[in-house]
Amino acid sequence: MVLKKIVNWARVKSPWIIHVNTGGCNGCDIEVVDVLTPRYDVERLGILIQGSPRHADVLVVTGPATQQMKSRLKLLWEQTPDPKFVIAIGACACSGGIFRHSYIPCLGIDTVIPVDIYIPGCPPKPEAIIFGIAQLLAKLQGKDTPVITPKEIDLKSHIKDKEAFAI
Amino acid sequence: MLAVWAQWLLLILGILFFPGIGFCISIALFDEWIDRKFYAALQDRIGPLHTGFKGILQPLADFLKLLANEDIEPKAADKWGMRIVAVIGLTIPLLALLFVPIVNLSGILSFEADLLLLSFLTTILALVIYLAGWFSANRLAMPGTMRAASQLLSYEIPILMAMFAVALRTESLSVAGIVTWQLEHHRPVIFSLPMVIFFLIFLLSSQAELERSPFDIPTAETEIVGGWEVEYSGKKLAFFRLSADLQMVYAAGLGAALFLGGPIGVEMWIPAFADWLGTGASLAQPGGVMWVGAIRMAYYALIFAIKTTLIVLVFSTMKALMARLRIEQFLEFSWKWLIPVSLGLMIVTFFWVPWLDNTLWSKFEALFPGGAT
Numbered sequence: 193m194v195l196k197k198i199v200n201w202a203r204v205k206s207p208w209i210i211h212v213n214t215g216g217c218n219g220c221d222i223e224v225v226d227v228l229t230p231r232y233d234v235e236r237l238g239i240l241i242q243g244s245p246r247h248a249d250v251l252v253v254t255g256p257a258t259q260q261m262k263s264r265l266k267l268l269w270e271q272t273p274d275p276k277f278v279i280a281i282g283a284c285a286c287s288g289g290i291f292r293h294s295y296i297p298c299l300g301i302d303t304v305i306p307v308d309i310y311i312p313g314c315p316p317k318p319e320a321i322i323f324g325i326a327q328l329l330a331k332l333q334g335k336d337t338p339v340i341t342p343k344e345i346d347l348k349s350h351i352k353d354k355e356a357f358a359i
Numbered sequence: 360m361l362a363v364w365a366q367w368l369l370l371i372l373g374i375l376f377f378p379g380i381g382f383c384i385s386i387a388l389f390d391e392w393i394d395r396k397f398y399a400a401l402q403d404r405i406g407p408l409h410t411g412f413k414g415i416l417q418p419l420a421d422f423l424k425l426l427a428n429e430d431i432e433p434k435a436a437d438k439w440g441m442r443i444v445a446v447i448g449l450t451i452p453l454l455a456l457l458f459v460p461i462v463n464l465s466g467i468l469s470f471e472a473d474l475l476l477l478s479f480l481t482t483i484l485a486l487v488i489y490l491a492g493w494f495s496a497n498r499l500a501m502p503g504t505m506r507a508a509s510q511l512l513s514y515e516i517p518i519l520m521a522m523f524a525v526a527l528r529t530e531s532l533s534v535a536g537i538v539t540w541q542l543e544h545h546r547p548v549i550f551s552l553p554m555v556i557f558f559l560i561f562l563l564s565s566q567a568e569l570e571r572s573p574f575d576i577p578t579a580e581t582e583i584v585g586g587w588e589v590e591y592s593g594k595k596l597a598f599f600r601l602s603a604d605l606q607m608v609y610a611a612g613l614g615a616a617l618f619l620g621g622p623i624g625v626e627m628w629i630p631a632f633a634d635w636l637g638t639g640a641s642l643a644q645p646g647g648v649m650w651v652g653a654i655r656m657a658y659y660a661l662i663f664a665i666k667t668t669l670i671v672l673v674f675s676t677m678k679a680l681m682a683r684l685r686i687e688q689f690l691e692f693s694w695k696w697l698i699p700v701s702l703g704l705m706i707v708t709f710f711w712v713p714w715l716d717n718t719l720w721s722k723f724e725a726l727f728p729g730g731a732t
Contacts, residue, residue, distance in 0.1 A: 202423035205410045235399060236408040238417055243580035244499075246431060246592035249424070273429035273592040 203249070203275070204332050206238040207325070210248035210272070214265050214301060216255030219315040220282035224252060226318045234322060237329070245271040250328070251305075256284035256291040256298035269305045277328055280307045281321060283314045370467070378461040378660070380453055386664060387604035388418040390611070393668055394675045401679040418604070422597050430593030433496065440494035445595035448487045452605035455480045458534060459612040460621045461663050462656040463641055464542065465535030472532040477613065478519050481568070484606065485511035488577075491599070492587030503586025506686050507570065507577035513693040514567035514574075520701035521561040524708050525617045528554060534613075538621040544720070545627055545727050547620040551712055551720075553704045558618045560701055562670070565610040566677050567689070569603065573681035574689060611670035612663065619666050622659035630727055 213221055227234050228241055242248045245268050257265055269276065280301050283289035291298040301307060308331065311324035330337055373379055392407065392415050399406030407414025432438045458466040458473050466473075488511060492504025525548055526532050529540040541547050548554050567574040578586035588599055615621055626633035639652030 198423060199427040202420040202427065205420035206417065206424045208421075230403045233399070233404040233406075235395070236405050236414070238407055238410055238414070238420060243584035244589045246590060247585060247588075247596060249428070271431070273431050275428075 200332065204329050206240075207250045207277070207329065208240045208242050208248045209250045209252045209279075210242050210245050210268075212251055212253045212265065212268055214253060214255035214261040214285070215258035215298075216282060216284050220254035220285070223315045223318055223321060224254065224281060227321050232318045232322060234325065237325065239325065246273060248272055249276060250325075251276065251278045252281060253278060253285050253301050253305075253307075254281045255301075256288050257301045257304050258298055259296060262304050265301065265304050277308045277332075278305055279309045279311065279324055279328060281311045281324070282316060283312055286310045286312050289314060373467050374457065377656070378463075378467055379457060382461070382660070383453060383456045383605060383608060384601070386667065387601065387608045388422070389415070389664075390608055390668060390671045391418040391604045394607070394671055394678075397672055397675045398679050401676065422601060425592075425597035425600065426594055428593040430595065431590075433590055435496040436590060437494040437496070440490065441591070441595060444487055444491045444494060445591070445598040448484070448491065448602045449598045449605070451480055451484050451487065452602055452609050455609050456605065456612065459609065460534060460538050460616050460659075461612070462622065462659045464538050464621070464623075465533075469533065469535045471536075473534055474522055474526055474532050474537075477534070478522060481518065482515060485515060485568075488587060491591070495587070495590035497590045499583045499585075500587050500589045503577050503579075503583050503589065507587050509690060510567060510570075510574065510577060510686065513690050514564040514697075517560050517564040517693065517697040517701050518568065520698070520705060521557040521564070522613075522617060524557050524701070524705055525554065527705070527708055528712060534616055534621075538616055538623065541620040542623050542627060542633060545630075545724060546720075547618060547627070549618040551715065553707050553712070554618065556704055557701065558614070560697055561614055561618065562673060562677075564693075564697065565614065566674055567693075569607055569610060569674070571607075571674065572678045573683050576683060576686045576689065579683065607671060607674065608667055611667035611674070614670050615663065615666035621666075622663045624658065624662040628727070 211221070211224055226232060228239075245251070249272070251269060251272060253265065255261070269278070278301070280286050284291060284298070285301050287300045288298045289300075292300075309324045309328045311320055313320055316324075375381060395417065396406040396414070407417035410417045410420050432441060455477055457468045458477055460466050485508065489504055489508045492500045492507060525537060528548055528551060529537045531537050531540060537548070549558050570577050578588060583589070588596065591599055620627055626636060636651065636655045636658070638648050639655040640647035640649050641652055641655075
């Protein structure tokens with residue numbers, strides 16, 4: 193019981209992600225990269241981006257899952273070690289988006305692999321992506337709302353040239 | 360005077376907990392946190408924040424999570440090979456850390472010429488990494504393996520040069536002898552002029568051995584998705600990551616012991632303090648005063664932690680400042696620059712340093728009459 197609690201704590205504190213594009217327009221991918229850059233910096237929550245699906249826990253999927261990517265997405269999901277979670281980012285990944293009614297049926301990635309969290313938007317803002325990740329972590333803990341207590345950081349004290357930032 | 364069984368018990372407890380495995384693993388996780396935090400600060404980020412105090416438990420959380428994850432073994436891979444290699448990869452840095460002086464002037468295990476054993480263990484680590492890539496039988500692991508093998512073997516030589524230059528300087532082949540030399544001569548080895556350059560060579564080559572940026576070509580995540588460790592998941596990946604942290608502590612601890620005086624702090628220049636510390640009890644000297652021995656252990660461990668952490672900060676600065684080059688550029692740098700320079704400096708050490716000892720350092724040592732011998 194205690195062991196289970198410790199493992200769950202560790203799992204909540206270090207979700208490692210791998211980023212998969214299944215044929216999107218690259219808009220969501222730019223936002224995913226934004227999340228990892230200094231302004232949003234999700235390493236605060238222990239999130240690291242990994243190159244190999246074997247090292248990752250969370251598949252961050254963008255794009256509508258085209259015919260060519262379907263089998264490959266399934267393969268990537270199978271290569272990820274258990275327990276694994278999937279976040280669908282953007283309207284395409286959630287439901288197919290503008291490709292839904294095209295001549296090739298692209299109905300979103302949940303027609304291929306099970307999805308835990310949907311983050312709609314075209315593209316979603318980085319704040320929305322972070323909120324989605326926080327929702328996933330809350331789900332892991334068995335709660336409804338995100339449980340990360342915000343910490344106040346005085347960013348103004350880091351600004352060297354104060355006049356340049358004066359409004 | 361302790362009984363024989365009590366001495367054995369203390370030795371086993373020492374290997375398991377305080378200066379041994381437990382302490383080394385905790386300082387390895389601590390140094391990974393320091394590394395990540397400082398790296399993030401250099402990139403204008405915040406780094407791990409929500410896990411424990413300022414994210415200090417982040418490496419522990421990563422390790423535990425990987426231990427609990429599923430352990431996938433590919434069909435084509437050599438399964439027993441993968442398992443054995445992961446365990447050996449964790450064992451070797453732990454074994455090497457037992458020879459590094461942490462709470463005493465010598466390591467827990469120590470004998471004459473243990474520097475030779477340490478150089479041997481460093482080479483075995485390169486072989487383990489090569490085998491780790493080979494056993495996983497992956498088309499992305501193979502180029503990573505070949506890069507790792509060529510890079511580790513070519514940067515091994517400057518490290519060995521630096522280690523044996525220090526041995527030449529201090530006329531001792533044991534780590535304990537080198538540390539004692541520094542205490543007796545009232546100065547760390549790095550104060551002799553060619554040794555500064557050897558220290559820089561040691562740091563640079565250690566960075567290459569640890570496969571950290573800018574030398575992370577074997578595990579380049581953006582091109583060969585993790586290099587030789589691409590197929591490792593779950594427990595094996597946890598072992599390899601912990602092994603990397605332990606190797607970082609080992610490199611920093613060895614650098615501190617060889618060049619910066621190991622666990623010796625200010626008593627290098629205060630002989631009375633050194634003599635007082637010398638009266639403490641230890642396993643090698645069971646007749647000493649108990650509480651002085653306890654204070655000495657804590658003091659030496661603190662100085663060791665400070666020195667290794669400073670070297671880790673240098674490592675992370677290198678990681679943040681420099682960009683990755685191609686593999687053959689790095690090999691060229693080693694064979695065309697580092698190795699000839701360190702060979703030349705070996706000759707300089709052999710001929711020039713004894714002369715320098717007679718003219719300059721004998722006057723310096725005359726400032727400290729008696730004590731600390």
